[in-house]
Amino acid sequence: MSKSKRFICFTLIEILALAGMCAYGRHMAARRDAEVRAKRELVRALALTDLAIWTEARYTRHPSQADFFTAFQDFPSSLEHFPAGSIMGPSKPGSTAR
């Protein structure tokens, strides 16, 4: 087989692999829809407001409930003590009504 045909075959395999992954992704997202609904039900039942990702500080545990003086509210220049704060972007001044 010539080099050009081998390259075309290789590229097609890559495209097929990627397309397969995308199709698998859509299938998995649809399959896990029930899981998402159960999580939403949990949020509603327990009246939760935030994701339990960063537990190192109050304002990283509950970014949406944090007071004004945090990196997530109206103070973009507030100094960060915790690494998690550095991956959370400040909101644009005036972008919230709070």
Place this chain on the structure above:
Amino acid sequence: MHRHLKILEYALTSLGRRWKKNLAIILVYAFTIAALASVLLLTHSLKTEAALILAGTPDLVVQRLSAGRHELMDTTSVDRIRAIPGVGQVAPRYWGYYYDGLTDSNFTLLGLDSAVPELRLLDGRLPAGPGECAVGAGVAEVRHNRAGDEISLIDGRNIGVIFEITGVFKAESNILTNDLIVLGQQDLIEFFNLPAERATDFSVQVHNPAEVNTVAAKIKKMLPDTRPITRSEIVRTYDAVFNWRSGMMLTIFSSALIAFCILAWDKATGISAEEKHEVGILKAIGWDTPDVLELKFWEGLVISLTAFLLGLIAAYVHVFFCGASVLATVLKGWSVLFPEFRFIPYLDLYQLFVIGFLTVTPYVACTIIPSWRTAITDPDSVMRG
């Protein structure tokens, strides 16, 4: 068609002559795209999941602020808020934080009073009486507990209190419950030694979603020391939190971009003497300028398309099959209790096309332009250098 295939054949042979250099370029290029695409896939997945599950949050959460800090809400305000037209149920929420000295981790304690329907994501049941609790999988893991065991915590009076674990939240709900301990409402009030008629905040139900902001404004006017937080603000907060432009993610993204720019700059600033010589020979043996440009186009496309596809596949595998193991360490920060991510593969094809357009096109252009300059020069002078 046959002519194009022959030029592609020649391009592949030409690339094969410098295979070490080209392989290195493909690997660096693929790594750059993988890093960039990983960040985008991860943040898109988290943002989508957050938006979907936080759609169940209360319409309004009302907090009290005192001297710029959270203060407990006076529960006598419940009736005043309920009297606002359009407002449904107003429920005080009781919750707080607990630092666990045994494991050096922070737990979130939540008090429940009303009968909660059976939860699919809970093994066991929620606390139904005093001295009972349900815990998140992360808490159960660090304290080596399971349903039926007892867990001891130190309360607000510095006295050890023992609770029986009646349920453990399933690992699927870790993103919401990993650090959570659910107690009965009275147990929580006694545990934190909360004053009478005080709650952490209120959750407010608004019948008409279009009236949420109006109700929030009325609450703010009626109780000036409070801060109403709407559901859309909660969702928007997470949109900002996971925004791909933010902080550390941006650093990773910039590093990848800078590495790619150096690579592209190296190609754009000129072609090597050997490559110039090759173009000169091709011109001398009868190749036209368009043929030379097509050759260079194929060379650029072979490298960039291969790297782009390999990079995307690597990013997908990294994020959705390996739980973004490399980026998760960056995300983790100083959290002791950190949920294991099980990203749902929500894909934004537009995002993938944008990555493709912004990486493949400039590279191909950078390969063609210097070759075009050489190709329009007299072959004799090119070969003589």
